[in-house]
Amino acid sequence: xxxxxxxxxxxxxxxxxxxxxxxxxxxxxxxxxxxxxxxxxxxxxxxxxxxxxxxxxxxxxxxxxxxxxxxxxxxxxxxxxxxxxxxxxxxxxxxxxxxxxxxxxxxxxxxxxxxxxxxxxxxxxxxxxxxxxxxxxxxxxxxxxxxxxxxxxxxxxxxxxxxxxxxxxxxxxxxxxxxxxxxxxxxxxxxxxxxxxxxxxxxxxxxxxxxxxxxxxxxxxxxxxxxxxxxxxxxxxxxxxxxxxxxxxxxxxxxxxxxxxxx
Amino acid sequence: xxxxxxxxxxxxxxxxxxxxxxxxxxxxxxxxxxxxxxxxxxxxxxxxxxxxxxxxxxxxxxxxxxxxxxxxxxxxxxxxxxxxxxxxxxxxxxxxxxxxxxxxxxxxxxxxxxxxxxxxxxxxxxxxxxxxxxxxxxxxxxxxxxxxxxxxxxxxxxxxxxxxxxxxxxxxxxxxxxxxxxxxxxxxxxxxxxxxxxxxxxxxxxxxxxxxxxxxxxxxxxxxxxxxxxxxxxxxxxxxxxxxxxxxxxxxxxxxxxxxxxxxxxxxx
Numbered sequence: 142x143x144x145x146x147x148x149x150x151x152x153x154x155x156x157x158x159x160x161x162x163x164x165x166x167x168x169x170x171x172x173x174x175x176x177x178x179x180x181x182x183x184x185x186x187x188x189x190x191x192x193x194x195x196x197x198x199x200x201x202x203x204x205x206x207x208x209x210x211x212x213x214x215x216x217x218x219x220x221x222x223x224x225x226x227x228x229x230x231x232x233x234x235x236x237x238x239x240x241x242x243x244x245x246x247x248x249x250x251x252x253x254x255x256x257x258x259x260x261x262x263x264x265x266x267x268x269x270x271x272x273x274x275x276x277x278x279x280x281x282x283x284x285x286x287x288x289x290x291x292x293x294x295x296x297x298x299x300x301x302x303x304x305x306x307x308x309x310x311x312x313x314x315x316x317x318x319x320x321x322x323x324x325x326x327x328x329x330x331x332x333x334x335x336x337x338x339x340x341x342x343x344x345x346x347x348x349x350x351x352x353x354x355x356x357x358x359x360x361x362x363x364x365x366x367x368x369x370x371x372x373x374x375x376x377x378x379x380x381x382x383x384x385x386x387x388x389x390x391x392x393x394x395x396x397x398x399x400x401x402x403x404x
Numbered sequence: 405x406x407x408x409x410x411x412x413x414x415x416x417x418x419x420x421x422x423x424x425x426x427x428x429x430x431x432x433x434x435x436x437x438x439x440x441x442x443x444x445x446x447x448x449x450x451x452x453x454x455x456x457x458x459x460x461x462x463x464x465x466x467x468x469x470x471x472x473x474x475x476x477x478x479x480x481x482x483x484x485x486x487x488x489x490x491x492x493x494x495x496x497x498x499x500x501x502x503x504x505x506x507x508x509x510x511x512x513x514x515x516x517x518x519x520x521x522x523x524x525x526x527x528x529x530x531x532x533x534x535x536x537x538x539x540x541x542x543x544x545x546x547x548x549x550x551x552x553x554x555x556x557x558x559x560x561x562x563x564x565x566x567x568x569x570x571x572x573x574x575x576x577x578x579x580x581x582x583x584x585x586x587x588x589x590x591x592x593x594x595x596x597x598x599x600x601x602x603x604x605x606x607x608x609x610x611x612x613x614x615x616x617x618x619x620x621x622x623x624x625x626x627x628x629x630x631x632x633x634x635x636x637x638x639x640x641x642x643x644x645x646x647x648x649x650x651x652x653x654x655x656x657x658x659x660x661x662x663x664x665x666x667x668x669x670x671x672x673x
Contacts, residue, residue: 165584172588175608176596183459183603184451191454315432315523319439326443336451 144238148246149253156254163258170207170263177203178271192335198362201274202333204267205361209354211255212289213296215330217321220244221304222313225399234396241301241388248297256289274362281363284370288360291377295352298384299324305388308395323348329355335364349380408513415517423522430522437526441474445534459603464541469626470598471535476561477594478527480569483562485519489572489586496576502670511665512658515573542630550629553644557625560650564621567650567657568593574657574664589616597622602635609636617649 157163181199189195194202210216221244224230233243267273276282303320307313325331327350334342334355345351356373359365365373423430445467452463485491495501495518504514544550572586593616601609601623612618620642627634628643 162584169584169587169592172592173595176592176599176604179604179608180458180599183599184455186455186457186459188455310429312426312429312432315429315436318436319432322436322439322443326447331444331447332451336454337447338450338453341450 145242145246145249148243149250152247152250153254154250156251157258166211167259167262167266170210170259171266174203174207174263174267177207192333193364194333194335194362195274197272198274198364199333200267200271201362202358204264204271204273205358206330206354208260208263209292209330209357211259212252213293213353214248214251214255214300215296215321215325215354217318218300219304219314219317220247221301222307222317225304225307230399240392241385244301245297248300249293252293252297276361277363281360281366284360285357287374288356288370288377291374291381292353292357294381295349295377295384298381298388299349302384302388302391305391305395308391308398324350324353327351328353329358333358349384352377352380408510411509412513412517415514416520419517419520420522433523434526434529437523438530439526441527441530441534445470459600461600462541464538465626465630465632466599467534467538468542468630469600469622471531471533471538472558472626473561473594473598473622474531474534475528476531476558477565478524478531479558480562480565481527482521482524484516484566484569485521485524486515486517487566487569487573488519488521489569489576489590491519492573493576493579499670505668512661544629545631553625553628553646557621557646560646561621563650563654564618565590565594567653567655568616570654570657570661574661577664577668593618600626617645617653620645620649 178200181203182196185191185196185199191199221230224233230240234240236243264273268275276285299320303317304313306316310316327345327348329345329351334345334351337345345355352373356377360370360373448466449463458466481488492501492515495504501515504511504518507514568590572590575586593612596604596608596612597618601612601619604612609619613620624634624638624643625646626632634642
């Protein structure tokens with residue numbers, strides 16, 4: 142555990158050093174959010190509520206989805222793939238720690254740094270410029286925090302899993318990119334899942350993706366409440382278990398397969 | 405000029421051959437890139453059943469904008485890969501750009517030839533598919549003028565986006581760090597121009613009319629092709645300004661690029 146926290150701390154510190162990059166990232170997230178809001182406002186066209194989301198909810202959705210990008214590393218995460226290709230994995234495997242836990246620790250530090258620097262800031266800026274929805278009770282805030290952590294765990298365990306394809310192909314980039322793009326669609330990042338036709342929502346819930354961004358959004362907006370929240374969290378935990386297990390199996394098979402080039 | 409063209413061809417053919425080495429990986433890359441456009445447009449198409457239109461435009465009309473922008477941005481992204489601010493910033497940081505400066509070949513040609521990302525074909529194919537969908541769904545009244553203007557709009561958009569890439573690349577002479585902010589204008593411009601521009605806040609429309617003339621490259625030509633009224637009431641000539649706007653942007657970009665090169669001091673790596 143101490144090792145885990147130490148790894149988190151180091152990667153946290155590394156993240157917060159890049160202040161200019163953070164600022165640039167914030168500006169970009171904010172601008173893209175403005176574009177998305179304009180599209181949603183035009184789509185709503187004065188309707189009060191669509192699929193259970195008010196206009197204010199839709200704007201808050203945009204803020205939340207933009208705020209999640211850095212926290213859940215939604216655009217790219219090739220770290221494990223890179224470490225397989227560069228051979229760095231060899232020294233990491235020698236460490237007295239499970240390879241998965243090792244990266245989990247590093248990603249936790251990265252995620253927390255981004256949640257604080259980018260996530261919270263984006264929400265604050267949007268709250269200043271627009272009218273946004275805010276959780277109504279302490280219990281709901283608590284649910285938001287728990288969902289945030291579980292979402293990160295779901296996100297990390299599938300990112301780790303797809304990165305492991307690097308063991309079997311010399312160029313896994315295309316495959317991993319594919320998985321990321323799929324996640325934008327099915328996690329409710331591009332559009333709130335509830336806007337989609339029912340058959341598509343059902344399809345999405347067969348994958349782990351809705352348990353990342355969409356879970357955060359629905360709990361934060363209060364679209365799911367009471368026992369439904371617990372049910373959602375149960376779904377998250379189930380997926381975490383499945384993905385972690387799959388990751389461990391793939392890792393074991395991959396390591397047996399792995400040849401480290403000398404030199 | 406001719407030698408430049410020859411050099412360019414050789415540089416590009418090396419890049420292409422390199423990328424074709426791993427065929428499966430290449431195919432996956434193309435598919436993944438095409439997938440971005442499918443997914444983005446698909447998410448819009450899927451939610452359209454809940455909404456009637458977007459700012460008075462139907463899905464097919466938005467597809468017209470979306471398709472042509474995807475094709476031209478994809479083309480530009482492939483041709484101007486060497487100027488991609490993210491890639492170019494790395495060249496400056498690593499000092500590989502300094503190596504190019506030492507060679508007795510025109511620097512612009514070398515940068516253009518320094519990268520050529522084939523997987524962008526994915527975006528182009530996908531854009532064509534969306535554009536064809538728009539053509540099938542819409543009954544456009546084709547005239548000789550429209551048929552001639554369509555390729556001109558496409559080329560103008562390629563030049564326009566290329567200009568933005570060159571400006572972004574030039575900025576990295578000073579910032580060294582490749583700044584994510586540049587994405588606001590390139591990828592942001594691409595996203596913005598995929599929708600009818602009148603849905604955006606006034607200040608944003610003004611900025612993308614007078615500072616960056618994006619509105620003349622997609623929105624106004626589309627009004628002409630689709631015979632839609634102009635909510636901003638500009639004179640009718642506004643429909644036909646795409647080539648001028650494209651040329652202005654690329655010329656300003658190239659002038660800025662030359663200025664940047666004259667004042668370039670190596671990162672010292």
